Amino acid sequence: MTKLDLSKVPLKTGSIYPSPYAEMMAGRSSLRLGEAGGLTQFGVNLVILQPGAVSSLRHWHLAEDEFVMITQGACVMVRDAGETLMVAGDCVAFPANVPDGHHFINRSAEVAQFLVVGSKAKREVATYSDVDLVLTVEAGQASFSYKDGSTWVGPR
Numbered sequence: 567m568t569k570l571d572l573s574k575v576p577l578k579t580g581s582i583y584p585s586p587y588a589e590m591m592a593g594r595s596s597l598r599l600g601e602a603g604g605l606t607q608f609g610v611n612l613v614i615l616q617p618g619a620v621s622s623l624r625h626w627h628l629a630e631d632e633f634v635m636i637t638q639g640a641c642v643m644v645r646d647a648g649e650t651l652m653v654a655g656d657c658v659a660f661p662a663n664v665p666d667g668h669h670f671i672n673r674s675a676e677v678a679q680f681l682v683v684g685s686k687a688k689r690e691v692a693t694y695s696d697v698d699l700v701l702t703v704e705a706g707q708a709s710f711s712y713k714d715g716s717t718w719v720g721p722r
Contacts, residue, residue: 572612575602581710583623584718587697593619593672611682614621615641615672621680624667624695630662631686633671639678641670652680662687665694698722 571706578598581591593616600610626646635657643658645668652670653656660668662685672678682707692701700711700716704721710718 570599570602572597574707575599580646582701584710584720586721587623587699588702590620591622591667594621606686608686609644609682609684613639613670613680613682615670615678615680616676617672617675617717621670623697623699623700625692626660626667626695627684628686628693629662630690632664632682632684633662634658634680634682635695636678636680638675638680639672639676641672641678641680643668644668665693667693671686 575597579595580720581594582590593607595614597612597614598609599612600608603610611688615621621641634652636654638654640653645650646666658668660666669680670680681708689704690702692703693713694700698712698721700713701708702711712718712722
C-alpha cells in the first residue's frame with residue numbers, strides 16, 4: 567500500500583442516527599482512513615469538529631475498544647465522571663463493555679481534529695447514555711432500538 571493522500575480521501579458528513587439526533591451532528595465530519603487504506607480488522611478515522619460541534623451522542627461500546635488522540639486544536643471530553651479538556655497530543659482509551667458514555671465537544675473558536683482507532687467486531691452494540699437509544703450493527707446492517715429492546719420509532 568502506498569502513502570494515503572488525505573486530499574483524495576472522501577469527506578464523510580451526516581450521521582446514521584435517526585432524527586432528531588442526526589441533525590445534532592452538524593459541524594462534524596470525518597475521513598475514513600482505515601477504509602481508504604483497505605483495513606478490515608480495525609477502523610481509523612480522522613474526525614473534524616467545527617466550533618460548537620459534537621462528535622456523537624454520548625455512548626459506549628459493548629464489543630469494540632476505542633482509542634482517541636487529539637491531533638489539532640482542543641475539545642472537551644464528556645464522560646460519566648465529568649468533563650476534561652483535551653488538547654493536541656492528549657489521548658484516551660475506552661475499553662469495550664465499560665458503560666461510561668463519552669463524546670467530544672468543540673467549545674473553542676477553532677477547528678479541532680482527533681484520530682479514532684477502534685476494533686471492528688462482527689456484532690457491535692452501542693448504548694447512548696443520555697437518550698433512550700441503542701444501535702446494533704451486525705453483518706454491516708445497522709438497526710436502532712430502545713434500551714428495553716423494543717424497536718425504535720422515535721424519541722420518548
